[in-house]
Amino acid sequence: MTKHARHTSAEDQLYKILAEKGFVLLDEDQKAASAAWGVLTSMATTLGVDDNRPQRTRRDD
Amino acid sequence: MTEYTIEDARLHGWLADIVRPGQTAANALAPLSGLRYFAKDLFDIEGHVTKAGSRALSKNPPAKKSADIIGQLDGAGALFMGTSNMEALAYGFVTNSPIYGMAKNPFDLSRICGGSSGGSAALVAAGLADFALGTDTSGSIRVPAAFTGVYGLKPTLGRLSHSGVVPLSPTLDRVGLFASNPGTLQKVFDCIDQGAEADPTTVPSPRIAKLSGYFADDVSAPVSEAIEDFCQRNEITHTAELADAERARAAAYIIVAAEAATLHEAGLRDTPGLFDPETRTRLLAAQAIPKSWLDKALEQKQLFQQICEKAFKNADVLIAPCVPCIAPTIEEVLAPTIEGQPPLRASLGVYTQPISLVGLPVVALPLPTKTGLPTAVQLIGRPGEDRRLLRLACDLALRNPS
Numbered sequence: 415m416t417k418h419a420r421h422t423s424a425e426d427q428l429y430k431i432l433a434e435k436g437f438v439l440l441d442e443d444q445k446a447a448s449a450a451w452g453v454l455t456s457m458a459t460t461l462g463v464d465d466n467r468p469q470r471t472r473r474d475d
Numbered sequence: 476m477t478e479y480t481i482e483d484a485r486l487h488g489w490l491a492d493i494v495r496p497g498q499t500a501a502n503a504l505a506p507l508s509g510l511r512y513f514a515k516d517l518f519d520i521e522g523h524v525t526k527a528g529s530r531a532l533s534k535n536p537p538a539k540k541s542a543d544i545i546g547q548l549d550g551a552g553a554l555f556m557g558t559s560n561m562e563a564l565a566y567g568f569v570t571n572s573p574i575y576g577m578a579k580n581p582f583d584l585s586r587i588c589g590g591s592s593g594g595s596a597a598l599v600a601a602g603l604a605d606f607a608l609g610t611d612t613s614g615s616i617r618v619p620a621a622f623t624g625v626y627g628l629k630p631t632l633g634r635l636s637h638s639g640v641v642p643l644s645p646t647l648d649r650v651g652l653f654a655s656n657p658g659t660l661q662k663v664f665d666c667i668d669q670g671a672e673a674d675p676t677t678v679p680s681p682r683i684a685k686l687s688g689y690f691a692d693d694v695s696a697p698v699s700e701a702i703e704d705f706c707q708r709n710e711i712t713h714t715a716e717l718a719d720a721e722r723a724r725a726a727a728y729i730i731v732a733a734e735a736a737t738l739h740e741a742g743l744r745d746t747p748g749l750f751d752p753e754t755r756t757r758l759l760a761a762q763a764i765p766k767s768w769l770d771k772a773l774e775q776k777q778l779f780q781q782i783c784e785k786a787f788k789n790a791d792v793l794i795a796p797c798v799p800c801i802a803p804t805i806e807e808v809l810a811p812t813i814e815g816q817p818p819l820r821a822s823l824g825v826y827t828q829p830i831s832l833v834g835l836p837v838v839a840l841p842l843p844t845k846t847g848l849p850t851a852v853q854l855i856g857r858p859g860e861d862r863r864l865l866r867l868a869c870d871l872a873l874r875n876p877s
Contacts, residue, residue: 427763428760428763431762431763432759432762432763435762436744437743437744437747437759437762438747439759440747442752443752443755443756443759446752446753446756447756447759447760448760449756449812449814450756450757450759450760450761451760451763453728453817453821454728454729454732454760454761454764456817457724457725457728457729458725458729458768458771460721460722460724460725461722461725461726461729461768461771461772461775462722462771463765463767463768463771464767465765465767466768467765468763468764468765469763469764469765469766469767
């Protein structure tokens, strides 16, 4: 899988999770939300997490 | 610096909702009598809606009572002047509220004054307040203190009341102070401190070590030179290293994002249009942070705590830059982000976020730079040694007159 394809897959997963959780992601928000997710992923990588994909279950779910 | 008026404060984006100039002290003998102060827009003021710089909270009912700390300050005779501008929901280092606008730096109005407590810092720097209340989760007191050249205090958890203060990240939030001089900072802290620290006059002079490694990398020349000069003048020759600081920063970032996402989850679902787009998208992305990241971040918090404890075996106070650069221009922070690179504003907390993770008390001590703009150094102490740090800040100010 190419780097680009992995990135797109993470974005799709992010949008899907947000929709499942009942959030409305406006069209104009998608790019900024992806960028914000990118910063979070980079922090998670620095932290040394095993899996840096977005997930539906957070601590409090 | 230019002399500023309250009208200038409104024009330059330092004020929030409430302005009460011209009040007089009820008790001239009270310890803070005659001292004017502003409170960041996230402290409850009885009868007013606490907006935290965001329309997302503007539908909330007015506060039934003022934050405890406001009551303490009133009791001590301080003059409440009003509320100050802040970054929306305290989530960022700029202070560009969708309600109150961009807070400009009193030293150079084309530059930012930092955030999220930027209005408070600017009002003190501009001479319109003797002190101001702020909060610091990731650096929100230390960053604006550095950009505006005022003293800042981020105390140990539990020293100042958080009651009636809008949270961002309950794990890392700290209520703190700005002041134009360390004596005022100390005097105000003495009146509102809930701790039981021993009298710092009875302890020997602290051993100070400058943090190297992560905290010396990527510092811009003006900031680095100012800190070198400070170390030379004060004969600070020892160095210390905090391993894993980069991981500590990442852990702090993730904890704040996840906790902020939780706090605003209902609002994001019910009234997303009330959030400014940038805050909304950051909070939305954080809704998908996996539990495993938080576990890892909390694990890192414990590890970094041990690393810090080890460093404090050989030093009583650690010093580090507050910020990597002098205050950026407004144009620089508003420029579109280059794809694949984090925005400039996110990097402003690079030296404050690791320290936030373990909740150490910090005094931001302002320093001049050759550019004519200020910066500041973090005086980082052991948990609970807040008064000792303030005492050191007073001693250093006497030894290094500005």
